[in-house]
Amino acid sequence: MTHYVYFLELSNDNIYVxxxxxxxxxxxxxxxxxxxxxxxxxxxxxxxxxxxETKEKGLVCRKGQKTGLNLLMKFAFIKFSFKFFIRKVTKLF
Structure with missing residues (x-):
């Protein structure tokens, strides 16, 4: 079953994973x-x-995005939207 790791921009400009x-x-x-x-x-x-693909992979990815070493990577995903890894939200709903 598919799982999703997502990035939200909050009203205080912080990013929630x-x-x-x-x-x-x-x-x-x-x-x-x-x-x-x-x-x-x-x-x-x-x-x-x-x-x-799996819950386990999703949790590892989510945890990695929340660690200090990956803050730069998180910023890059949001600001530059690397198409080879992250899908930009267009018509999700």
Missing amino acids: GFSRNLKQRIMAHNDGKVPATSGFLPTKLKSYTAV
């Missing part, structure tokens, strides 16, 4: 204020995401 099996539903939950980690920073904006 999340993980979900149902990307559309999870983004709606963020914007409805149902996710405590982002509820104080609405609205959120989905900047990019990537699909992974």
Whole structure:
């Protein structure tokens, strides 16, 4: 089953890295204020995401994006949208 690692831009300009099996539903939950980690920073904006084959791969990718060594990589994904790895959000919904 496909899982997604996603990047949200928060109202304070920070980037939140999340993980979900149902990307559309999870983004709606963020914007409805149902996710405590982002509820104080609405609205959120989905900047990019990537699909992974397994939950385990997704969690490893998500954890890697949250570590200090990968902050530059996270910035690059958001700002430069590397098409070979990250899909730019166009018509997700």
